[in-house]
Amino acid sequence: MTTPVLELRSVDKSFGPIDVLHKISLKVRAGEVLCLLGDNGAGKSTLIKTLAGVHKPTRGQILMDGKEVSFDRPRDAQDMGIATVHQFGGTFPLMSIGRSFFVGAEPTKGWGPFKIYDRKKANEIAVKAVQDFGITRVDDGDRLIGGLSGGERQSLAIARAVHFGARVLILDEPTAALGVKQAAHVLRIVKEAQRRGLAVIFITHQVMHAMAVGDHFAVLIRGAVAADFVKGQKSREEITDLMAGGETMADLEAQISSDLATADGHPSPATL
Amino acid sequence: MTNLSIGNLLRRPEAGAFLGMLAVILFFLVFGGVNFLKPAGIASWLNVAANIGIIAIPVGLLMIAGELDISIGSMIPAGSMIVAILSGHYELPMWISILAVLGFGAIIGTINGLLVVRTAVPSLIVTLGTLFAVAGMVLGLSVLITGTTSVAIKAPALYKAIFGQFIGGTYQVLILWWVAVSVVSVFYVHYTKYGNWIFALGGDRESARNAGIPTTRVTITLFILSACSASFVGMCQAILFNSAQVSAGMSYIFNVIISVVVGGVVLTGGFGSVVGIVFGTITFAVVNQGIYFTGFDRNWSSLIIGVMLLAAVLMNNTFRHMALNYAPKKK
Ligand SMILES: Nc1ncnc2c1ncn2[C@@H]1O[C@H](COP(=O)(O)OP(=O)(O)O)[C@@H](O)[C@H]1O
Ligand SMILES: [Mg+2]
Numbered sequence: 001m002t003t004p005v006l007e008l009r010s011v012d013k014s015f016g017p018i019d020v021l022h023k024i025s026l027k028v029r030a031g032e033v034l035c036l037l038g039d040n041g042a043g044k045s046t047l048i049k050t051l052a053g054v055h056k057p058t059r060g061q062i063l064m065d066g067k068e069v070s071f072d073r074p075r076d077a078q079d080m081g082i083a084t085v086h087q088f089g090g091t092f093p094l095m096s097i098g099r100s101f102f103v104g105a106e107p108t109k110g111w112g113p114f115k116i117y118d119r120k121k122a123n124e125i126a127v128k129a130v131q132d133f134g135i136t137r138v139d140d141g142d143r144l145i146g147g148l149s150g151g152e153r154q155s156l157a158i159a160r161a162v163h164f165g166a167r168v169l170i171l172d173e174p175t176a177a178l179g180v181k182q183a184a185h186v187l188r189i190v191k192e193a194q195r196r197g198l199a200v201i202f203i204t205h206q207v208m209h210a211m212a213v214g215d216h217f218a219v220l221i222r223g224a225v226a227a228d229f230v231k232g233q234k235s236r237e238e239i240t241d242l243m244a245g246g247e248t249m250a251d252l253e254a255q256i257s258s259d260l261a262t263a264d265g266h267p268s269p270a271t272l
Numbered sequence: 273m274t275n276l277s278i279g280n281l282l283r284r285p286e287a288g289a290f291l292g293m294l295a296v297i298l299f300f301l302v303f304g305g306v307n308f309l310k311p312a313g314i315a316s317w318l319n320v321a322a323n324i325g326i327i328a329i330p331v332g333l334l335m336i337a338g339e340l341d342i343s344i345g346s347m348i349p350a351g352s353m354i355v356a357i358l359s360g361h362y363e364l365p366m367w368i369s370i371l372a373v374l375g376f377g378a379i380i381g382t383i384n385g386l387l388v389v390r391t392a393v394p395s396l397i398v399t400l401g402t403l404f405a406v407a408g409m410v411l412g413l414s415v416l417i418t419g420t421t422s423v424a425i426k427a428p429a430l431y432k433a434i435f436g437q438f439i440g441g442t443y444q445v446l447i448l449w450w451v452a453v454s455v456v457s458v459f460y461v462h463y464t465k466y467g468n469w470i471f472a473l474g475g476d477r478e479s480a481r482n483a484g485i486p487t488t489r490v491t492i493t494l495f496i497l498s499a500c501s502a503s504f505v506g507m508c509q510a511i512l513f514n515s516a517q518v519s520a521g522m523s524y525i526f527n528v529i530i531s532v533v534v535g536g537v538v539l540t541g542g543f544g545s546v547v548g549i550v551f552g553t554i555t556f557a558v559v560n561q562g563i564y565f566t567g568f569d570r571n572w573s574s575l576i577i578g579v580m581l582l583a584a585v586l587m588n589n590t591f592r593h594m595a596l597n598y599a600p601k602k603k
Contacts, residue, residue, distance in 0.1 A: 100472070100475075103472045106465035116463045
């Protein structure tokens with residue numbers, strides 16, 4: 001089997017006395033989508049921030065291509081090919097598509113003090129990169145990021161990461177704020193990134209979205225990996241139950257109806 | 273080409289500023305007559321515009337980057353006093369004074385920049401501190417060294433020609449400096465990668481840093497530019513009027529900020545343009561001076577400026593909104 005692009009071995013993360021992550025061990029290979037599922041507060045964001053170089057692990061190892069790595073700042077992780085796309089994708093709403101695509105890596109032409117930003121080239125490359133991902137509605141690199149839909153912004157951010165040679169793509173709840181159609185859009189792009197051989201870590205708490213693209217799933221509960229399984233091993237209900245922390249959906253329904261029953265003093269209707 | 277379509281023009285940051293400028297010029301043409309567009313009339317507002325404009329560009333860039341610098345209010349008299357004390361009182365060569373003026377700007381700019389970058393204190397408060405600190409220092413030192421708050425300076429002809437003369441008896445040479453600063457700024461802000469960095473900084477500092485932009489260096493550089501521009505203008509004023517006053521400059525804080533905002537720079541950062549700032553400066557100067565060409569009492573100009581500022585802020589929001597939502601029509 002191939003060496004995982006990225007691997008976590010027994011990673012702990014504490015903020016002072018607060019232990020947020022416990023003994024997290026995970027692997028993701030090239031061309032594989034790892035879905036990280038978990039309820040709010042489970043530690044998903046903390047985990048990806050640790051991978052992105054925002055936090056340093058308190059204990060444990062991060063390995064890339066089998067070799068241990070350590071990131072002092074987000075830039076280090078980026079230089080190693082780990083790209084993180086945050087929930088709202090483009091973070092420069094008032095910048096043009098071309099300009100924000102190349103922020104910090106602007107293409108220039110000319111010489112010496114007269115080196116100018118190559119707007120035409122930047123726009124062409126940016127527009128082409130997004131269109132290659134199937135977003136044909138984006139055709140003008142001068143448009144502002146803030147004028148794009150949430151899905152288009154996510155797509156642009158993913159296209160950007162791929163363009164700049166990312167090997168690992170981390171997506172923090174990219175579909176959370178999106179409507180059904182937009183979310184489908186983003187999921188298609190996740191598949192496309194995977195097809196291009198990227199290792200994708202896809203964070204979500206929507207089981208449907210995870211099942212649509214995931215090869216490998218990990219459920220995080222209170223900072224620990226509660227389950228780790230591959231596609232086809234568990235049904236949607238089982239995953240949902242896992243995320244709810246062992247309580248099954250059936251338990252939850254029973255709980256709710258008994259609450260209702262005691263609340264208004266009537267016996268719960270047996271048939272609904 | 274599509275570049276000339278109305279939609280493309282209207283989504284530019286200077287669109288509102290340009291319309292505002294036209295409106296104001298039209299207003300004073302109607303109420304003040306054509307005198308105000310004749311050479312002497314033009315000089316009256318162009319001189320005011322040049323003095324404000326040289327400072328408004330770097331301050332506007334700071335605002336695009338999400339920061340503010342009000343210490344310019346005391347950097348102007350600082351520049352005046354440095355040149356007057358060194359070359360007037362001590363009779364040192366002018367080039368030493370010029371270096372000292374710009375050097376002092378660089379020092380205060382660096383202090384402002386470092387404090388803003390290293391602490392979480394908003395730049396308004398940091399520069400409010402340096403505003404008073406520099407004002408106090410300039411006043412204290414002037415009195416200590418010269419015994420007065422107003423110092424005379426007689427610059428050699430060459431320096432007067434370059435920094436402080438009336439061309440044709442009416443136009444300040446500072447106008448040429450303003451044009452030069454504007455042209456260089458348009459180039460660097462809109463046609464090089466550095467401009468992109470400034471906009472990114474104002475959009476989101478954290479992301480800008482993660483994208484590899486040297487945010488600390490850019491911020492400090494911008495503060496140095498604004499401090500130096502103010503001390504430079506102060507120096508030129510002293511050379512022009514052959515004397516320096518400790519107390520000149522506080523009104524510039526408001527005038528510069530108004531010009532920048534009227535010029536379409538969004539207060540929260542990330543959006544604006546150099547050309548817009550130039551339009552905003554002209555608009556401000558026209559209102560400020562145009563009132564003399566009308567039959568109205570001078571006091572009304574403040575009312576117009578106030579209303580104009582509010583209108584500009586509202587309009588900026590509208591234009592920004594249009595820019596955000598603008599999509600080219602499908603063929
Ligand atoms: N910087 C921090 N300092 C202290 N506690 C933190 C910090 N960041 C996150 N936490 C805590 O870690 C837990 C997990 O948070 P988070 O990773 O954001 O969860 P998720 O993204 O799964 O919703 C939360 O209880 C949160 O309060
Ligand atoms: Mg989260």
